[in-house]
Amino acid sequence: MTSHQYLLLRTFYHTWIVDANWWRALLIWVATMLLRYFLATVLVICITGEANSQTLSAVRRPFAAGEVLHYKVKWSFLRLGTVTIRQARADSSRYLVQMLVQSSPSLPFIDVRFLNQTYLTEVSQSLSEETVSSSKDPTEKTVYRADRANGIIRMVDSLKGKQIRIDSLEWGSDCFDALGLLMFSRRMAGCDSTISLPTLNDYRIAQTNVTYGNETEEIEVAAFDGPVRCRKVTGNAQWVGKSFAGMKGPFRGWFSDDEYSIPVRASVEIFLGSIVLELESVDHPSKIVTSSSSAITCRQ
Numbered sequence: 001m002t003s004h005q006y007l008l009l010r011t012f013y014h015t016w017i018v019d020a021n022w023w024r025a026l027l028i029w030v031a032t033m034l035l036r037y038f039l040a041t042v043l044v045i046c047i048t049g050e051a052n053s054q055t056l057s058a059v060r061r062p063f064a065a066g067e068v069l070h071y072k073v074k075w076s077f078l079r080l081g082t083v084t085i086r087q088a089r090a091d092s093s094r095y096l097v098q099m100l101v102q103s104s105p106s107l108p109f110i111d112v113r114f115l116n117q118t119y120l121t122e123v124s125q126s127l128s129e130e131t132v133s134s135s136k137d138p139t140e141k142t143v144y145r146a147d148r149a150n151g152i153i154r155m156v157d158s159l160k161g162k163q164i165r166i167d168s169l170e171w172g173s174d175c176f177d178a179l180g181l182l183m184f185s186r187r188m189a190g191c192d193s194t195i196s197l198p199t200l201n202d203y204r205i206a207q208t209n210v211t212y213g214n215e216t217e218e219i220e221v222a223a224f225d226g227p228v229r230c231r232k233v234t235g236n237a238q239w240v241g242k243s244f245a246g247m248k249g250p251f252r253g254w255f256s257d258d259e260y261s262i263p264v265r266a267s268v269e270i271f272l273g274s275i276v277l278e279l280e281s282v283d284h285p286s287k288i289v290t291s292s293s294s295a296i297t298c299r300q
Contacts, residue, residue: 060261062186063122065089068283069262072222074276079104081112083277085179094119094128097179111136118179125184126174127153127200144177144200155203167203175200181208186263188212189255190231199237210235219254221264223279228264230254260284 064087071083081103090096101114115138118130126146133141139160146153151172157165175198176184184197192214199208211234218227233253251268255261262284266277 059259060187060189061122061259062183062261063087063095063120064260064285065095066283066285069279070223070281071266071277072280073101074278075273078107080107080110080275082280085182090119093121095121097183099179116178118177120180120183124174125176125180125187127177127180130177130179130200153200169203169205171198171205173198175205176208181210182263185210185212185233185253186255186261189233189261190214190257206237208235208237216257217254219265221279223264223281229257230264231257231261260286 067085067087069085071085073080073083081101084098084100084102086098086100088096088098096117097120098115098117101112103110103112113134113136115133116130119128121128127144128146130144131141132144137159139158141158143156143158144153145155147168151170153169153171153175155165155167155169156163177200181197181199188195188210189212191212194209194211197208197210198205213232213234215232216229217232219230220227231254233255234251235253236250251266253266254264256264262279262282263277264279268275268277
């Protein structure tokens with residue numbers, strides 16, 4: 001045995017047998033292999049989940065020019081008002097989605113009129129341009145515009161045609177306004193996932209955590225003669241403000257389990273407590289007239 005071979009053998013003996021470093025190396029190797037396997041498994045699950053979500057959302061077609069949804073707003077046994085959501089074509093690629101909230105004229109000391117409108121596309125429901133008016137004076141409004149080229153959101157308050165505040169917010173990625181969040185949820189209902197969505201509200205961006213369950217429930221509402229099979233959506237709004245008519249905290253929604261994915265009922269938190277929105281009537285291009293436990297049906 002040469003002196004070089006003897007030196008290698010002695011080093012091996014002391015390092016791996018006497019000092020017992022061999023088990024540390026083996027442990028590191030096993031941990032590395034497990035970590036690689038774990039990460040690969042997580043990646044496969046994420047890719048599979050994303051593919052399932054994309055497949056499911058692809059069959060949800062919530063955008064329909066001419067759709068008008070009327071909701072009654074209830075607090076306990078009292079009717080507080082009405083919410084109306086409309087869709088119209090703005091141009092070849094964009095839809096104008098509007099939400100009008102009005103308090104009931106029979107209620108004393110409560111006079112609410114809230115108008116929100118936004119431009120969205122079927123491809124993306126993130127913020128493009130949103131206008132919010134929460135006053136009886138329609139000239140008093142706030143406009144939010146996404147400037148993606150510069151990574152900012154421009155915000156302008158105006159009254160009677162005059163700008164009274166100009167501000168901007170740095171934001172490099174997509175975020176959602178109120179109606180964008182609603183239309184995105186209509187597409188994603190039933191996809192069995194939880195998503196944290198950046199949400200624009202009153203000059204700032206906060207997170208909205210939304211869980212899109214895949215279990216079905218039958219819900220009865222005034223708009224239809226029978227129960228409607230729905231997918232449930234739950235969430236938690238980590239913000240409060242006028243852009244969402246005072247909504248805050250936890251909320252729940254039920255969307256029809258069909259291609260239209262119509263919101264039929266919602267339970268939200270506002271300054272008065274827990275409020276229930278129930279679909280009262282539907283005007284839809286597909287002439288939805290009734291329902292069943294299987295899905296909403298349409299007149300041919």
